[in-house]
Amino acid sequence: MTRVWRLAITLGVLLAVLRLVGSSYAQPTSRPNVVLIMTDDMGYADVGSYGAPDIRTPHIDSLARDGIRLTDFYANAMSCTPTRVGLISGRYQQRYGLEMALTHAGTRDGERGLPALDHSLPLLLKRNGYATALIGKWHLGYKSEFSPRVHGFDYFFGQKGGEIDYYTHRHPQGGNVDLWENDTQIDQQGYMTDLITRKAVEVIGQSADRPFFIDIAYNAPHSPFQPPEQSARALSLQPDTRATYVAMMERMDQGVGDILGALRASGHANDTMVIFTNDNGGVWLSNSGPLFHRKFSAWEGGIRVPAIIRWPDHLPRGAVSTQVGITMDLTTSILAATDTPVPADARLDGINLLPILQGKSPMVERSLFWRTAGGGPLNMNQKAVRSGDWKLLIDGAEPFTLLFNVRDDPSERQDLFAKHRDVAVRLRAQLAEWERDVDAEAKARATAAGPQ
Numbered sequence: 001m002t003r004v005w006r007l008a009i010t011l012g013v014l015l016a017v018l019r020l021v022g023s024s025y026a027q028p029t030s031r032p033n034v035v036l037i038m039t040d041d042m043g044y045a046d047v048g049s050y051g052a053p054d055i056r057t058p059h060i061d062s063l064a065r066d067g068i069r070l071t072d073f074y075a076n077a078m079s080c081t082p083t084r085v086g087l088i089s090g091r092y093q094q095r096y097g098l099e100m101a102l103t104h105a106g107t108r109d110g111e112r113g114l115p116a117l118d119h120s121l122p123l124l125l126k127r128n129g130y131a132t133a134l135i136g137k138w139h140l141g142y143k144s145e146f147s148p149r150v151h152g153f154d155y156f157f158g159q160k161g162g163e164i165d166y167y168t169h170r171h172p173q174g175g176n177v178d179l180w181e182n183d184t185q186i187d188q189q190g191y192m193t194d195l196i197t198r199k200a201v202e203v204i205g206q207s208a209d210r211p212f213f214i215d216i217a218y219n220a221p222h223s224p225f226q227p228p229e230q231s232a233r234a235l236s237l238q239p240d241t242r243a244t245y246v247a248m249m250e251r252m253d254q255g256v257g258d259i260l261g262a263l264r265a266s267g268h269a270n271d272t273m274v275i276f277t278n279d280n281g282g283v284w285l286s287n288s289g290p291l292f293h294r295k296f297s298a299w300e301g302g303i304r305v306p307a308i309i310r311w312p313d314h315l316p317r318g319a320v321s322t323q324v325g326i327t328m329d330l331t332t333s334i335l336a337a338t339d340t341p342v343p344a345d346a347r348l349d350g351i352n353l354l355p356i357l358q359g360k361s362p363m364v365e366r367s368l369f370w371r372t373a374g375g376g377p378l379n380m381n382q383k384a385v386r387s388g389d390w391k392l393l394i395d396g397a398e399p400f401t402l403l404f405n406v407r408d409d410p411s412e413r414q415d416l417f418a419k420h421r422d423v424a425v426r427l428r429a430q431l432a433e434w435e436r437d438v439d440a441e442a443k444a445r446a447t448a449a450g451p452q
Contacts, residue, residue: 031338033272034213040222043282045289050306055249059257063276067310068319068357075280076327078302078372080139080162083279083327088120090331090348094438099373104161104171113141116150119346121331123152125213128340135200136217147183157181157199166192166226191228193220197255201262220252221245245285270312278305290411298370298382300412321357324366329353369434385431392427
């Protein structure tokens with residue numbers, strides 16, 4: 001064998017080894033990984049980049065520094081379950097008859113949930129070759145026919161209900177442990193925020209052979225308000241204070257830092273789209289900043305939420321966008337970014353925000369709708385539509401109809417109904433048409449499902 005041939009063979013072996021080693025750090029595809037981080041009941045101004053004066057969130061703020069922050073982004077709903085329906089389905093939750101947060105197991109809501117959808121976000125991604133995982137809060141049904149697995153998640157670790165003790169993992173009013181791995185109930189020690197973080201880091205570390213979608217759904221800072229590293233006796237004496245809330249938020253931010261560190265360590269920092277958002281407005285310990293009211297209401301403080309997207313080399317760094325968006329837009333945007341085929345009969349209600357955020361397309365005027373059928377501790381019964389900069393709010397009965405320009409008046413202090421009745425009439429007609437559409441579909445689904 002000549003020296004030239006020996007050199008060629010050696011180079012060939014080296015190249016093969018490099019390809020093999022590199023495969024464990026970089027994917028053989030240009031499709032991005034997606035990590036979606038959703039918090040629970042956080043206030044609009046409870047993150048540093050959104051104006052928090054007393055909460056340190058350096059890791060979440062780093063996403064805003066390295067990506068784009070949206071100022072006019074909304075949750076699909078005023079409470080947990082319906083917003084998550086919007087994310088998983090990419091459609092208005094009213095179409096599925098899930099308009100309020102499900103209560104805990106042992107109640108009538110224990111029999112309800114989101115039926116398996118043929119075109120759910122995780123299922124479409126799975127069909128497109130993605131590994132899919134949900135780490136954290138589900139809140140779309142306890143029964144096996146509603147589980148994350150039937151919706152397309154390869155792996156699930158977390159809680160199925162809406163509220164659990166951070167240490168015992170039981171509902172605060174008693175009941176069984178609500179901690180699951182796939183469809184198996186488990187008993188594991190640890191502070192819930194930390195358990196979610198550790199499992200997310202573990203899953204990222206194991207994802208090397210194909211692109212992944214990980215939905216990391218922290219239950220923090222949802223009640224019960226329990227800070228990390230507290231004894232049982234200390235917890236029993238712990239009052240609900242802003243300081244406790246701050247400690248919970250800062251522990252969750254540390255978790256976000258660990259997740260970002262895991263992406264760097266695995267070589268996925270630059271090929272992963274990271275999205276951070278919240279499921280609805282904050283509660284009484286939260287800070288809504290300039291916005292009025294909180295969770296369960298259709299006022300801005302109940303539905304406008306932080307949203308940050310970091311996607312290196314695809315989105316600008318440190319940018320701010322006033323484009324109006326909503327949770328189900330994330331569904332459409334993720335499917336577009338991952339080149340995932342979407343059947344026409346999926347009929348997504350959201351839009352792809354990415355061309356707008358990239359500056360490739362102009363901002364678009366939106367008409368978005370909200371409705372809550374009452375319930376919750378505030379017993380709200382409200383409807384709202386935002387069309388362009390105008391927002392119509394029906395607070396209870398029809399006579400309590402208010403009109404705001406939420407671009408000029410995000411605090412909703414100046415009711416312009418009397419001055420702009422023409423706008424109010426137009427928006428009221430839009431809202432009525434939307435209600436007819438979603439209610440007709442919900443009725444058809446209920447009829448097809450038969451007696452429950």
